[in-house]
Amino acid sequence: MxxxxxxxxxxxxxxxxxxxxxxxxxxxxxxxxxxxxxxxxxxxxxxxxxxxxxxxxxxxxxxxxxxxxxxxxxxxxxxxxxxxxxxxxxxxxxxxxxDPLTNVNMNFIDDVCYDGLASLEESIATGKPEGLKVFGEWNTIYEALSKLPPQVQKSWFEFDHYYSDGSFPLVLPMVFATGVKKIIDIGGNTGKWSISCAQYAPDIYVTIMDLPGQVSMAQAKIRELGLEDRITFHPVNILDENQQFPKGHDGIWMSQFLDCFSDSEITSILKRCYEAIDENGYVFILENFWDCQRFEGAAFSVQMTSLYFTALANGNSQMYDSKVFKKCIHDAGLCIEEQIDHIGEGGHTLLICRKA
Structure with a gap:
């Protein structure tokens, strides 16, 4: 850059x-x-x-x-x-x-971030999402998502999905070219990636891991599509280090998920990914890194989004510089087999990881 x-x-x-x-x-x-x-x-x-x-x-x-x-x-x-x-x-x-991208960004800032960002200085000092108090008393915004006002939910999910949805069709062939058939979708949210996987090929099975509130939101859509036999659920608080990940999967997928955590939390999650897969398993990570963007405006948008995490999401995470992120991957015992940059309009990077 x-x-x-x-x-x-x-x-x-x-x-x-x-x-x-x-x-x-x-x-x-x-x-x-x-x-x-x-x-x-x-x-x-x-x-x-x-x-x-x-x-x-x-x-x-x-x-x-x-x-x-x-x-x-x-x-x-x-x-x-x-x-x-x-x-x-x-x-x-x-x-x-x-411009759809501009409109999604503006609505996200207006409905989700604007009032809470007034507490940014306090959030920096405490390491907590002090701005989240404008909506209620929660530790993180992820606990609050299913309870936020409808317009706030709408703008949050439109922001989240806009950046991921355009990249999903592009990365599906990259992921399944590795031969994985049974994957864990950590931070599955509303189930969009899991549904895309099940619709991509009939022999792919997915387990969604997320907070109970998010899992319940995904379940309704998956029942509606008749995919209950291909997509199962594992409600869990990912930050609870005593919660081990289910074994028997040959791949783990995380899209725009690990940026929701601090450096040490990312390393902890990746260590449990390491334990969950066998020697031939894969860990797939899709993220927006500000230093991997093609355009200055894209890097700017990613850098500014970090402050939403500080003031409203959880107080200790961000949109990362890839160098910081890669250290977490290596500290967890994983190595990066392939890095693919500039995926879709969102400027995603796909990291395909194996056990070192």
């Missing part, structure tokens, strides 16, 4: 960038307001001809004042251009309006 090896801004550019950080929350709220109240769409619909403040207010149903302050804010953030009193949308404004 050469993006982070030198300071490329002039002093003036750096000071301008600092102001964008200072007013970042204001810019975010303005963009989200224009997405929700239709102003972005109205200006997009005006096309190259552009639209005045008066016309935009009339078409969006906003007051003249409301349209004016938002459109002027949109100029500052780079969403609009202004020529002869006519506003037009920029490429960035178009992405704010229509």
């Amino acid at each position: 050469n993006h982070f090896s030198k300071d490329r801004l002039t002093a003036v550019e750096a000071k301008e960038a600092a102001q964008r950080v200072a007013f970042g929350p204001v810019m975010f709220q303005a963009a989200q307001a224009m997405r929700k109240n239709g102003l972005l769409q109205v200006i997009r619909d005006a096309g190259k001809a552009g639209i005045t403040i008066e016309e935009a207010a009339s078409r969006s149903g906003l007051s003249h004042y409301g349209a004016r302050v938002l459109m002027e804010a949109g100029l500052g953030m780079g969403a609009f251009l202004l020529n002869e009193d006519k506003y037009t949308i920029t490429k960035m404004g178009f992405f704010l309006l229509s």
